[in-house]
Amino acid sequence: xxxxxxxxxxxxxxxxxxxxxxxxxxxxxxxxxxxxxxxxxxxxxxxxxxxxxxxxxxxxxxxxxxxxxxxxxxxxxxxxxxxxxxxxxxxxxxxxxxxxxxxxxxxxxxxxxxxxxxxxxxxxxxxxxxxxxxxxxxxxxxxxxxxxxxxxxxxxxxxxxxxxxxxxxxxxxxxxxxxxxxxxxxxxxxxxxxxxxxxxxxxxxxxxxxxxxxxxxxxxxxxxxxxxxxxxxxxxxxxxxxxxxxxxxxxxxxxxxxxxxxxxxxxxxxxxxxxxxxxxxxxxxxxxxxxxxxxxxxxxxxxxxxxxxxxxxxxxxxxxxxxxxxxxxxxxxxxxxxxxxxxxxxxxxxxxxxxxxxxxxxxxxxxxxxxxxxxxxxxxxxxxxxxxxxxxxxxxxxxxxxxxx
Numbered sequence: 563x564x565x566x567x568x569x570x571x572x573x574x575x576x577x578x579x580x581x582x583x584x585x586x587x588x589x590x591x592x593x594x595x596x597x598x599x600x601x602x603x604x605x606x607x608x609x610x611x612x613x614x615x616x617x618x619x620x621x622x623x624x625x626x627x628x629x630x631x632x633x634x635x636x637x638x639x640x641x642x643x644x645x646x647x648x649x650x651x652x653x654x655x656x657x658x659x660x661x662x663x664x665x666x667x668x669x670x671x672x673x674x675x676x677x678x679x680x681x682x683x684x685x686x687x688x689x690x691x692x693x694x695x696x697x698x699x700x701x702x703x704x705x706x707x708x709x710x711x712x713x714x715x716x717x718x719x720x721x722x723x724x725x726x727x728x729x730x731x732x733x734x735x736x737x738x739x740x741x742x743x744x745x746x747x748x749x750x751x752x753x754x755x756x757x758x759x760x761x762x763x764x765x766x767x768x769x770x771x772x773x774x775x776x777x778x779x780x781x782x783x784x785x786x787x788x789x790x791x792x793x794x795x796x797x798x799x800x801x802x803x804x805x806x807x808x809x810x811x812x813x814x815x816x817x818x819x820x821x822x823x824x825x826x827x828x829x830x831x832x833x834x835x836x837x838x839x840x841x842x843x844x845x846x847x848x849x850x851x852x853x854x855x856x857x858x859x860x861x862x863x864x865x866x867x868x869x870x871x872x873x874x875x876x877x878x879x880x881x882x883x884x885x886x887x888x889x890x891x892x893x894x895x896x897x898x899x900x901x902x903x904x905x906x907x908x909x910x911x912x913x914x915x916x917x918x919x920x921x922x923x924x925x926x927x928x929x930x931x932x933x934x935x936x937x938x939x940x941x942x943x944x945x946x947x948x949x950x951x952x953x954x955x956x957x958x959x960x961x962x963x964x965x966x967x
Contacts, residue, residue, distance in 0.1 A: 564591020565929040569755060571659040572650065573597060573634065574641075574674070576604040578707065578737050579771060580663040580691045581630035582744025587659070587751065588633035589922040589931045595657075595946055596634040596937065597650065600967060603638070603939040606630070616914030621938065623913065628936045630744075632919055636937035637946045638967050645966035647672040652951055655682045658758070659751055663691040666701045676766050685764040687754040691747050695770030705771055707737035714739060714775025719782060722797045731795070743774045804851035805829070808888065809863050811871035818878060818885040823847065828881040832874075833865040909935040943967055 569592040573584040581596075581604070588594040598604055606626040613623040640646040651673060654660055660679050662669060669675045676688045690696060693705020711717050711733045721732030747769040754765050776783065781802075782793045793801070798817075800806035805826075806819035820826040827840050839845060839861065844854040851858055866874060871887050878885040889897065895906060904921060911917040912935070922931045947953040947967070961967045 563929060564932050565926070566590040566592040566755075569593070569659065570657045571595065571661065572654055572657040574650070574660070574662040574664070574669075575691060576663065577606055578630055578740035579743040579747070580661060581606075582741050583689070583691065583747040583751070583769075584634065584661060585630050585632050586745065586748040586922075586924075589924060589933070591929070591932055592659075594634040595653065595942075595950075596631065596636050597639050597641075598636055598939060600638040600640055600940070600965065603627075603636070604631070607939065613911060613913055613915065613917055621913050623911070623917075623936065623938060628917065628919065631936040632922075633932060633934040634937055635942035635946060636940055638940035638943050640966055641669075641672050641674065643964065643966045645961055645964055647674060649947070649951065649961070649966065650674055651679070651682055653946070654679045654686065656950060657683070657686070658755070659687045659689065661689040661691065661747070661751070665704065666690075666692060666696055680764070683764070685758060685762060687751060687758060687764050687767070689747055689751055689754075689767040689769055691743060691769045691771075693771045695773060696768045700772070707740040707771075708733055710739040710771045710775045714772060715779050715783070716775065719779075719793050719795055721795045723795050726797070729795070738778075739771050739775045742778055743769060743771045746774050799855060801852070803848060804855045805858055805862055807855075807859065809859075809866045809874075811866055811869060811874055813870045815888045816866075816871045816874060816885055817888060818874075818883065820883055821848070825883050826851070829862075829878065829883045832877050832881045832883065833862060835861065835865060907933055909933060911935040912938045912941050940967075 566587060569587070571584055571587055571592050571594045573580070573594050573596045575581050575584060584594045584596070602608065603622065604627055607622040607624055609624050609626040611625050613621045613628070615621050639649055641650060662674070667675070670678070676690070679686050679688055693710060694700040694703055712731070716739070717731040717733050720734065722729040747767065750767045750769060754767060758764060786792055798808040800819065803819060803821045806821065808815050808817055820829045823840070827837065830837060830839055843850065845851050845858055875885055875887055887893070894900060907919050907921055908916040909919055917935055919933065919935060921933065924931050944958055947958050947961070958967070
């Protein structure tokens with residue numbers, strides 16, 4: 563049985579951070595009711611490419627939307643109408659979790675803020691996902707992932723060092739601050755669910771992207787606090803280990819890391835470099851190898867360029883030296899290990915075709931993850947209103963005519 567099978571979530575989130583959180587909950591079996599605007603739905607539905615339906619028509623189910631909305635039910639509601647807001651209050655009374663990512667304070671005008679929902683459902687677990695949290699001088703600011711990658715310090719440590727061609731701050735293409743915030747929000751909700759089972763109490767969760775982004779700086783932030791030295795951009799170099807960077811093979815690039823003296827010795831032997839190099843004062847230990855990283859890199863790469871990448875991957879892996887080819891997306895998804903792990907699934911979609919989804923990385927033996935395709939816009943509106951709120955066909959049609967759904 564799915565571990566969250568008894569949990570119902572009312573999901574008023576869009577784009578990535580909030581939907582990533584609720585996708586985790588849906589994967590674990592929660593009934594996630596995703597609330598979308600009747601016109602257009604989630605913002606990510608408008609970013610190509612799109613699923614092509616069985617009849618050849620283009621849907622508004624984009625890859626961007628599909629990546630964060632597995633296993634949910636889509637309910638279209640216009641919360642700006644009194645009827646729409648009331649529908650969500652009625653649904654909230656039946657839900658265990660309420661999650662939203664609106665600007666601070668904006669849901670109060672619709673009676674959908676924490677105080678109003680708590681009055682309806684005293685034990686509600688209510689999670690607000692925002693850029694800067696519920697308090698502080700920036701609380702009212704809008705935020706996107708790229709904004710938090712910038713302010714949160716990540717871009718200051720990513721990119722080529724000053725003085726090199728192409729130097730400058732760089733963001734990750736994957737929206738990592740959104741994803742990490744979604745994961746932390748999911749962890750907070752799971753903790754609140756356990757707390758509720760123990761005490762019967764609900765609670766409020768303030769999930770802020772600035773908090774999460776600051777936290778994931780980890781050792782870099784702590785290093786600054788301990789020494790006052792500001793971390794600098796290192797490009798592909800690992801500032802705490804050498805060699806640990808990108809090397810050229812005869813036909814491409816690969817990443818390799820030798821984190822201790824034993825691995826360094828194995829690396830030299832595999833590359834056919836004289837073992838005496840390990841006793842060179844410049845390379846005798848990790849601290850010295852970091853100081854003389856460039857000289858070491860030149861020595862190693864003089865050998866690596868002589869053979870194809872996969873030659874080195876096989877040889878170095880056999881010698882217990884961590885390494886991997888630098889894949890593009892096509893190569894990753896075609897890799898035999900990735901295919902063995904069945905990380906890509908094909909699931910039936912409401913458009914009449916099977917669609918690709920990525921498998922959840924959660925692998926639980928006793929309560930396995932459930933995988934269902936993301937919903938089409940409004941796919942479950944009638945179902946939710948009839949089965950959850952007891953609305954008749956005539957009432958649903960009246961709400962649709964009133965543009966509440």
